[in-house]
Amino acid sequence: MDIEAIQKAYRRYARRYDLYFGALFQPGRKAVIERMGCMPGEHILEVGVGTGLSLPLYPSRVHVTGIDISAEMLERARARKERAGLDGTIELRVMDAEHLEFADNSFDKVVAMYVASVVPHPVRLVSEMRRVCKPGGEFFIVNHFHSANLLVGGVESMLAPLSRLLGFRPDFPLDRFVEETGLEVVASQPVNLFGYWTLLRARNNKEALPRIGAGEGARLRGVPLGGLEAGKVASKG
Template structure:
């Protein structure tokens, strides 16, 4: 089953399963953007889903949200209308690995719970770096493969069900940390059991990095 089919199917119950469960990560991500963005800054949210994050952004920010699932986006559009979120929100059906925006289009790019979902993570990372302005900021929130060997063994078992559950349960943290062009600003653990990571980067294309996950220092999630 393709990713869009999985999430089209899940659209009707996604909020019930993952609304409150993932809200802390949404609040932390949008909180960082709200605190750092200039008035009228352009924000791209990749993997918008049903738009649970949209009410959390400052009202002056110009938000573009993209997702590959049209049924998820239908719910996001209804959320914008029902909550009266204004005209500064644009919602578009789009593949995260082939974004249809010009280079250097956005001040901030945020991708929550997307990195382990896309079929080509390298293309996804390249695209969000490309459309983010040089020296702009990128926030990635995701579950990554655990360093605990027992948990990791379970994650590897789940990995065989990727076509059913819609994500890679054993997705490596290093794939994002070592992406050439991202400079780490901060990292923190979010959501239940602090099982998910929030990684906040400066977009610096062509800047080589090598950042072993074992040396990652986490800031407190205040």
């Protein structure tokens, strides 16, 4: 996966994204926002906001910044914001989640819905989420991870070489994701159809991992790096 492939895939998906992935992923989006318990005045960053299907779910008086690398997906989020009459507390910007243009400690909570297995470098994604989130703030990540079921996991591994075309990695491994990113997961729960997706809630442990560069969390834990970097996951069974 690289940025050009992602942009191309989501340019292709944009028009029909809501039809394919709207209702299917909506229980997960709702679960995330319920668990977030947003308070008035809080600043939330949603990375990979896509067509903005989550936006109407946020309570009012919460400041939400949504970013996405796909201008076409974000265009639909802007249209949704307009249609739903969502007020000025929602800001949408084209931006790379791996190179966020925000100052350190800008947000109370950072959310990534169905994005971690899409970006080229998941470790860099979490590193940036950690940087812009306040110490002790929270991350909410919902994603599909490689299934432990032999049959389902086998199919996912077979589909892995098609990652560039699909626009996500079907065989994204949860254990390595948590290890290599140094995420301090405090809760996890299955969501969506058959509990096939997982919602992770994690604490921003930046004070424990002082200056996180890509994969530094893993280095601190002595975990070998590289498995989650672009193009390498696809070959993992």
